[in-house]
Amino acid sequence: MSDPQTRKEQSRTRITKLVFPHDANPIGTLYGGTAMHWMDEVAFLTATRYSRRQVVTVSMDRVDFKVPIPEGSIVELVGEVTGTGRTSMTVQVRILIEDAMAGTQELAIEGSLVMVAVDETMKPVALSGSQE
Ligand SMILES: CC(C)(COP(=O)(O)OP(=O)(O)OC[C@H]1O[C@@H](n2cnc3c(N)ncnc32)[C@H](O)[C@@H]1OP(=O)(O)O)[C@@H](O)C(=O)NCCC(=O)NCCS
Numbered sequence: 710m711s712d713p714q715t716r717k718e719q720s721r722t723r724i725t726k727l728v729f730p731h732d733a734n735p736i737g738t739l740y741g742g743t744a745m746h747w748m749d750e751v752a753f754l755t756a757t758r759y760s761r762r763q764v765v766t767v768s769m770d771r772v773d774f775k776v777p778i779p780e781g782s783i784v785e786l787v788g789e790v791t792g793t794g795r796t797s798m799t800v801q802v803r804i805l806i807e808d809a810m811a812g813t814q815e816l817a818i819e820g821s822l823v824m825v826a827v828d829e830t831m832k833p834v835a836l837s838g839s840q841e
Pocket residue numbers: 764765766767768793794795796797798823825827831832833
């Protein structure tokens with residue numbers, strides 16, 4: 710397996726979504742629970758790619774909702790491993806809102822999640838390259 714820095718770069722994960730009406734709250738902007746669902750999904754993919762293990766979410770840290778995201782928006786989620794322990798990975802997730810005509814992006818939501826590599830019995834397992 711490649712070194713941790715290369716794995717961090719290679720595991721960076723981007724998902725593009727269109728915000729449909731069923732993703733929105735009654736005032737027509739992205740529902741916070743939907744945003745957190747998407748954040749968990751991108752964190753799961755990022756941590757899986759980093760560790761090449763089965764992973765579970767153990768913690769979702771503070772999530773900042775900076776800008777409302779109207780339905781019909783294009784958003785991009787970006788997941789990056791920003792720290793690792795023996796069995797855990799901290800994944801920072803950002804949701805960027807895209808101006809479809811201008812092609813620019815603005816940070817709308819960010820937060821971080823801790824994901825743990827586990828074996829088939831749900832026991833935490835050491836990440837490759839960590840201090841065993
Ligand atoms: C994830 C789980 C296996 C960890 O078990 P545990 O007994 O806490 O294991 P440990 O104490 O050895 O901790 C494992 C790692 O998680 C980290 N951790 C545990 N609880 C944490 C928390 N609340 N916040 C941040 N990190 C945490 C520990 O620091 C440790 O990291 P390290 O090995 O890098 O130092 C267990 O808590 C679990 O099964 N949780 C439910 C997971 C789940 O169902 N998620 C939702 C679906 S994906």
